[in-house]
Amino acid sequence: MDRTHRPRDGSAVGGYLISGLVRNITKRGIDVLLDTSVEEILMRGDEVSGVRLINDEKEVIEVQTKSIVVATGGFSANSADGREVSS
Known part of the structure; x- marks a missing residue:
């Protein structure tokens, strides 16, 4: 692949x-949003409803959404992760 x-x-x-x-x-x-990390993926039942973020100033931000993209990097270099995701 x-x-x-x-x-x-x-x-x-x-x-x-x-x-x-x-x-x-x-x-x-x-x-x-720069210098911001995802603290939690928010769920409503079994569906994503948003994300809770925290920035470098420790400010918590909630963003409501119907979908998210997890793009943390490193996937292309880790064949074990690829097998887990594709199964």
């Missing part, structure tokens, strides 16, 4: 991905 997509020229993916992300969040007016 392909675990990482790379530019055709084989260059590093970091700058390539970030430039596309910045372009799209700017175009869509999406807020980005």
Whole structure:
């Protein structure tokens, strides 16, 4: 299974991905919270209802949503995690 997509020229993916992300969040007016960690994924029954966040100033923020993306990194380098997720 392909675990990482790379530019055709084989260059590093970091700058390539970030430039596309910045372009799209700017175009869509999406807020980005820096220095903020997920403290808890909020559930209503068996469905995601939001996330509880905490920033570097220890301010707690709750964001209500119908879905989340867990993008913690490291997945492409850890084949054991890939087997667990795909099963």
